[in-house]
Structure formats: C-alpha cells, structure tokens
Amino acid sequence: MTQDFKANELRSYWMPFTANRAFQARPRMIEGAEGIHYITDDGRRVIDSTSGLYCVNAGHCDPHIVDAIRQAAGVLDYGPAFQFAHQGAFELASRLAMLAPDGLDHVFFANSGSEAVDTAMKLALAYHKARGEGSRTRFIGRERGYHGVGFGGMAVGGIPGNRKAFGQQLPGADHLRTTYDRTRQAFSIGEPEWGAELADELERIITLHDASNIAAIVVEPVAGSTGCLPPPKGYLERLCAIAAKYGVLVIFDEVITGFGRLGHAFAAERYGVTPDLICFAKGLTNGAVPMSGVLAGCGIYETMMQGPQFLPEFYHGYTYSAHPLATAAALATLDVYRDKDLFARTAGMEAEFCETMMTLKDAPLVADIRPIGLICGIDLETGAQGIGARGYEAMQRAFHEQDLYVRVAADTMIVAPPLISEIGDVAEIVSRIRAVLRTLR
Numbered sequence: 001m002t003q004d005f006k007a008n009e010l011r012s013y014w015m016p017f018t019a020n021r022a023f024q025a026r027p028r029m030i031e032g033a034e035g036i037h038y039i040t041d042d043g044r045r046v047i048d049s050t051s052g053l054y055c056v057n058a059g060h061c062d063p064h065i066v067d068a069i070r071q072a073a074g075v076l077d078y079g080p081a082f083q084f085a086h087q088g089a090f091e092l093a094s095r096l097a098m099l100a101p102d103g104l105d106h107v108f109f110a111n112s113g114s115e116a117v118d119t120a121m122k123l124a125l126a127y128h129k130a131r132g133e134g135s136r137t138r139f140i141g142r143e144r145g146y147h148g149v150g151f152g153g154m155a156v157g158g159i160p161g162n163r164k165a166f167g168q169q170l171p172g173a174d175h176l177r178t179t180y181d182r183t184r185q186a187f188s189i190g191e192p193e194w195g196a197e198l199a200d201e202l203e204r205i206i207t208l209h210d211a212s213n214i215a216a217i218v219v220e221p222v223a224g225s226t227g228c229l230p231p232p233k234g235y236l237e238r239l240c241a242i243a244a245k246y247g248v249l250v251i252f253d254e255v256i257t258g259f260g261r262l263g264h265a266f267a268a269e270r271y272g273v274t275p276d277l278i279c280f281a282k283g284l285t286n287g288a289v290p291m292s293g294v295l296a297g298c299g300i301y302e303t304m305m306q307g308p309q310f311l312p313e314f315y316h317g318y319t320y321s322a323h324p325l326a327t328a329a330a331l332a333t334l335d336v337y338r339d340k341d342l343f344a345r346t347a348g349m350e351a352e353f354c355e356t357m358m359t360l361k362d363a364p365l366v367a368d369i370r371p372i373g374l375i376c377g378i379d380l381e382t383g384a385q386g387i388g389a390r391g392y393e394a395m396q397r398a399f400h401e402q403d404l405y406v407r408v409a410a411d412t413m414i415v416a417p418p419l420i421s422e423i424g425d426v427a428e429i430v431s432r433i434r435a436v437l438r439t440l441r
C-alpha cells in the first residue's frame, strides 16, 4: 500500500475550533515554548499573550513542572482510576481543598473543562435525586457563557455558533441574559458599576419553571471565551443569594478564572461567595498535562455517600481521572504558584495591567476594552466582511508580522498573559497589538 503523506500532510489532522482550510493555506506552526514565548517552526520567538488557551499561568516549560512529569512517567505510567488510587491523587485533592473557599472539601477529577462541567451537572442531578428531589432536572446558564463542548456544557453555554448545528441538546436548559451592555459600560476597568440587578432575572426564570424543577445555575464568574466580560459589581453575590433561597445549586465554572487569573486561587474568593460546586482545569497543571476537576461542598458529598458499601456512590468517572502524570504536573504547578506567590503577584499587578491595556483606547478600530485581573478583552469594530473576519486577520497579522500570539473570539482579541509576565512585557504586547491594528483594513 502506498501512502502519499505529502499530499495529505495538512489535511489528515482535523483541527478543533479552527478554520481548517485557511490554516492549511497559511499554517501557523508552534514547535517550542519557553517562559512567555512560543518558538515557531522557522525559529521566531513569539510572545504568548493568551497563556496558550488561558492555561500556562506559570509560564512555559517551568523546570520544576517538567521534572515532575518526567519523574512521574518513569515511576507509575498509569494506574486504574476505578477502585484503586495512588498517593498523589489524595495529596492533590487535599491541597485543592485548602485553596478553595471554606466548605468545598471534596474533589472529583476529570481531564478537560468540558468534562468538569458535565461532571458538575451530573453531580447536581444525582444530589437532588439522592435527597428525594429528582424533579430538579433543569439547568440555567447565561448568554455568552462558555462551558465546553459536552452536551451539558453546550446546552447551558450561550454561544449561538456552538449550538446551532447540534439540535435539541440537553432539554430544559434556560439562560440568563448576558451582563454585557456596551452602551452602559464601554471602557470600564474591572467590574462595571451597572448591572447587579440583572441577577434578579434568575428569580423570574426560577418562578417560571418552578424551583422544584431546577437543579443548578452554571456561570463563569468572568465570562472568558466570549471576550472577558467581568460581572457587574454585586451581581454574583445577588445571583448566589437568589439561588440559595430556592435550593438551586450554584456551579461556578472557574476553568479560566481559577488559579490566579483574577488574583486569587479562585474567583469565588474575589467576590466573597461560596458556590456549591467549582469546575476547574487549565491552570491546574499549567496546561502541561490535561486535567480538570470539580470541587464539591460537604453537604453534596455526604448526601451522596449512601447505599451498600460495595457499590460506587456516584456512577461517573474517567479512565484518566487523577492520571499519575497529570497529578504530578498539578502538584508541581501548585508548588510554583505558591513559591512565586503568583496569585498575590497578579493582584498586585492588576491596576497597572488594566491601565496599560487601556492605552489602546485611541488605537484604530477599538470599540471597547475590558481588563480585569490579568485578562482583557479588546473588541474591534466589525468589518465589512462580517463578524469574525477582522478578528481573524488581526490574529494572523499578529502572528506572522508582529511575533505575537493572541487569541481572538470573533472580532475580540483576548490578552491573558502568563502570570509571570512583567509589566514591560504587557507594554510590549500592547505595542504589538497597536502595530497590528494600524494595518487592518
């Protein structure tokens, strides 16, 4: 059998969330990484201004994390996740419980943000059922939310493009409106002053469906993937209070906001609220090995610990839950966060980061800028070719002409540099973005 690898070289790999044909016409290849840089196939050092996909919080190829993974691979390559365990999994769960808000003491491991969200949703259903409230099956998400690509996460997610090809999805999902309103908050730094009252819509939706039918509300504290949408001041507090009043669980999807992005281990701490479940992923292992999980409160855990001793209490799990390599990567990553004090460092840098990002206000085509923590959305005016064309061009030009990797969502550029970045690095990112914006049509 002959195989024409050359002809098929770029077509065999069907790339995720990628314009495959455009990529094949002009590939963007990354072959190495170090600190805040990527190294391209032609040897260029490109600034990674979005921490990969918001995961490389400690910077690339940190030696402590690399060594931990190398070492783990030679000791226990894989162990069965069901009915057996290894010491590292317990250590990691305990350390995460210590970082989490008080009361969130139990950790269920998965491998991706999508799996974490689906796990949390299944936990919510199982918990209500175990308490004799099995009619609580509906979920409430929010417009412009992103919760991954599983059927659960997609259903509560609020991105039309991610939903339109997939029919019914999970029945019974409803959505709060987005908190973003440019007419009221353009160019605000951090949490906008306006909009806490939008949380009251939760009460309307709960009343509409009746609380006895609602399992949980799923929200990102700061919506990340659709362009960094910080919550209005007081909004999350109000949302949590309404949910609690009706026995509706609150699931915080902290896949992006976890591990320092907002200056705390989890954003829940920034807002002084304790959700019932927190989903995390990405920054957990610094992106080095896939791993995610869900933090659950004691009430949920204890309620689920029922039935015969020889049967699983929760019929759910993944072959690679608490994988030894991922566990080693996560433990080492937590060491680095602690030793470099990266969460507090981010909190200390936030004001300067926000000011630096705001200097783009007078750059061509900028319609809004939303910085918070160490993440910032920069909306560009949509061009004549339609939504997404200008953002795509900006990403391409940044990579090929300015040695800058920046994530775009439609016409929004999202800057979220590794937490080890210096303010000078942020200024450099801004200057390269400005150079890109000058060239856009």
Ligand SMILES: Cc1ncc(COP(=O)(O)O)c(C=O)c1O
Pocket: 053, 111, 112, 113, 114, 115, 117, 146, 147, 148, 149, 220, 224, 225, 253, 254, 255, 256, 281
């Ligand atoms: C808030 C949030 N939830 C879930 C996910 C899905 O994570 P994954 O791509 O690891 O499945 C993402 C990914 O960006 C995310 O930002």
